[in-house]
Amino acid sequence: MPDLEFKIESAEAVTFAAAPLLAFQLTISNANRGELIQSIMLRCQIQIETTRRKYDPAEQGQLSDLFGEPDRWAQTLRPMLWTHTNTVVPPFHDQTTVALPVPCTFDFNVAATKYFAALSEGEVPLNLMFSGTVFYEAADGTMQAEQIPWDKEARFRLPVWVWKEMIDLYYPNSAWLCLRRDVFDRLSHFKMERGIPTWEQTLELLLPRSDENSEDIIVVEESIPS
Numbered sequence: 268m269p270d271l272e273f274k275i276e277s278a279e280a281v282t283f284a285a286a287p288l289l290a291f292q293l294t295i296s297n298a299n300r301g302e303l304i305q306s307i308m309l310r311c312q313i314q315i316e317t318t319r320r321k322y323d324p325a326e327q328g329q330l331s332d333l334f335g336e337p338d339r340w341a342q343t344l345r346p347m348l349w350t351h352t353n354t355v356v357p358p359f360h361d362q363t364t365v366a367l368p369v370p371c372t373f374d375f376n377v378a379a380t381k382y383f384a385a386l387s388e389g390e391v392p393l394n395l396m397f398s399g400t401v402f403y404e405a406a407d408g409t410m411q412a413e414q415i416p417w418d419k420e421a422r423f424r425l426p427v428w429v430w431k432e433m434i435d436l437y438y439p440n441s442a443w444l445c446l447r448r449d450v451f452d453r454l455s456h457f458k459m460e461r462g463i464p465t466w467e468q469t470l471e472l473l474l475p476r477s478d479e480n481s482e483d484i485i486v487v488e489e490s491i492p493s
Contacts, residue, residue, distance in 0.1 A: 268413055269401050270298035271307075275393075275423035276364065280433035287371040287437045289429070291395075293421075296362045303404040304363075307356035309415070310399040311367060313349045315382060316422075319392035329385030333378060349379045349393070373434055373443045383430045390424035397421070 274294045281288040297304060322330065327337045334343040352369050374380055383391065397419040405411045446454070458469045 268299070268411075269302060269304060269403050271401065271415065271419060272296045272298065273395070273397050273419055273421040275367075275395065275421050278369075278423070278425055278429055280429065280436055281368070282436060287373065287433055289369040289371060289433055291367040291369055291423070292364055293367040294362065294364045295356060295359075297360075300361055302360070304356070304359050305402040305404060305410065306358060307402070307415075308353070308400045309356055309367075309397060310351070310353045312351050312396045312398075313369065314346045314394045314396070315349050315379065316346050316392040316394050317344050317382070318346070320389060323387070326385055326387060330382065333381055333385075346394070347378060347382065353399070371430070371433060373438050374445060375443065376445050383427070386427045388427055390426055391430070393423045393425055395421045395423065 272295070274296075276292040276294055278289050278291045281290050295307070317334075322337075331337075334340055350369060350371075352367060354365060354367055356363065356365050372380055375384070396417055397415055398417050399415045400412055401415055402410060402412050454469065457463075457473075458466070461472075463469045463472065
């Protein structure tokens with residue numbers, strides 16, 4: 268029966284995918300040497316271990332939307348689910364390395380996106396928990412199948428720059444904002460009624476602007492029609 272161990276070697280952005288994607292280089296080792304692993308239907312749950320890193324004042328301010336004020340973090344800072352993923356591992360003896368695809372999103376309604384975007388540098392401590400089914404050849408030559416228990420884990424510290432590089436690759440100088448349909452309809456009506464060419468110009472018209480060379484703050488008094 269296989270005795271599998273999992274280790275993440277590195278991570279990098281995948282170019283030209285249909286959606287933002289990271290590839291984790293995953294090494295799988297079998298302690299039962301010589302045993303033929305025919306395939307693994309591998310499932311993985313990835314958690315962000317938020318308590319296993321420090322945060323500078325700027326990051327603390329950005330993370331207040333998720334965890335509240337820093338003086339409450341002893342109660343509010345908890346590990347958070349990032350994503351689920353899966354892959355099929357081809358046949359191997361003893362050890363193999365495969366790419367584990369990790370789909371990402373830039374939707375700021377997703378807590379993990381808010382978390383990653385709030386970090387300026389350093390690493391994100393991750394805990395990857397594995398399950399699934401391993402198919403292997405027993406000593407008598409018969410094919411066997413066993414479930415992988417959820418206690419099979421691997422820790423990895425993902426460099427923040429890897430995530431930011433991936434987002435810049437798919438969304439250069441851009442961000443996604445999800446709105447309720449009725450709010451979007453009102454904003455769209457406001458844009459069309461005034462002949463504003465872009466969404467950026469529409470939002471800039473509605474937002475207060477500060478002039479670095481003056482103490483005056485210009486406030487646009489127009490509002491979106493209800």
